[in-house]
Amino acid sequence: MPKLSKSEIVAAKLRTYSINKGLKPGDRLPTEGELAEQFGVSRVSVREATKALGFLGIVDAAPRRGLSVGKVSMKRLSRYLSFHFALADYPLDELIDTRIVVETGGLRRVAERMAKDPSIYEQLNAVNDKLRRATKKSEWLQGEVEFHCLLVASSGVRALAAFNDLVQVFFQKFRAGFSKSRWKNGIRGHQEIIDTLRKGDYQTATALLTEHINVHRDRDKLLKKKARSKNAAKSGEVSGSASA
Amino acid sequence: MPKLSKSEIVAAKLRTYSINKGLKPGDRLPTEGELAEQFGVSRVSVREATKALGFLGIVDAAPRRGLSVGKVSMKRLSRYLSFHFALADYPLDELIDTRIVVETGGLRRVAERMAKDPSIYEQLNAVNDKLRRATKKSEWLQGEVEFHCLLVASSGVRALAAFNDLVQVFFQKFRAGFSKSRWKNGIRGHQEIIDTLRKGDYQTATALLTEHINVHRDRDKLLKKKARSKNAAKSGEVSGSASA
DNA sequence: GGACGCCGAATTGTAAGACAATTATAATCG
């Protein structure tokens, strides 16, 4: 159990403070100086906490205006996470399992809401259309994530959607090496899924979506096999030191 | 475009630095002092950046060892999702939906793993036994959360478990007013669920668990009806400290 | 009387220096 630093404690206290006061995005917080006094730490420690939270958009700071509560945006989070993907490896199998649980778990509600509100289908359709028009890989990657996030968000279960945003960000790197023929397959799969949902058949849609996500699992196995045979050839890899 | 603060610039430079050097988790970074000199800023600015990245687990810092590239963990990121939860204040219905999706979503894997490893059943059983011996409400509350967390953790999908831990915490306040007769029912429900899982019948277990969680939904409707007629003042009782 | 600009004060942003806390490495002793 790692000991928490003061700035982390301050961050935690800020959270409970926000909860206690029932603060909503936009509400003002005490100034750094007041927080320092209230928490019994120096302004530096408070700053390290608020600054870190500021990176994530959780708090907003400006001179003279002071601190205020921001809105946590997964976009913001993913900005700082993005460069880390190349380095960190979360086990793909578990990520896929997670995706399947979260995405398929919302499907019944998506179908229900779709029946009441046709615009949900239209939105999903629009994203998939945009995906068809994508030419650059970056466009496609973004659209792919957007589709799956919108799908879960369409369930109306916002907590689930927030978590899913995060998972998608983690997953992004595995999508990177997809060939163009796979794109087309994926887009067809999306269309099948939302069309099936519109008919109210969420069970078939669940099977389709599960298959759609499981494609990555097969791909990963191939990659690993390749890596193994390559590794067998040269087995003396030591990572370089970091100092300049 | 908002002007970037120096610490944000430092964070960005750290990114290009890491990418250029091709660093992997565990690799060492220059010290705060060296970075400050290299980037032409004070150590304070460097610290604000590394601290923020440290919150996310992207960098790891320890005295004498210095800075190193860290491994991003779902658990770590869940801490920031908790801010999201705190600020968003989701209605109970959505939390229940979330719980159902996450907890039932893991059941198939729990059953599979249980077949291979009987100790999983034993552990769940032990927690439920402890629950039977509980006398104080606080004991029961803790045990209840422990059971549901262990259940999801038993699926072996760690990201899902991390998220579930979070949901349980936010759900806890709704459990507070349960009567003792409900306890007994809940414990019987737990037993049924794990016994059914041991038989490998995860589908029946899914139905049982869904029902078990849905009990809270009914209760909430009653409470709301009462609250409407009373139209009482709101009580915001949340106390907490930084958990380790 | 109203719009415009300017000035001052409050607050965050950045800096430098010092010391405490922690821990990896080296030195020492049995």
Place this chain on the structure above:
DNA sequence: CGATTATAATTGTCTTACAATTCGGCGTCC
């Protein structure tokens, strides 16, 4: 050779100070 202690390097925290930014009011000019 192993365990223990000493040392040094590095982060963690505090204090103080000042620069940068911006909000609010005040005065001036039309």
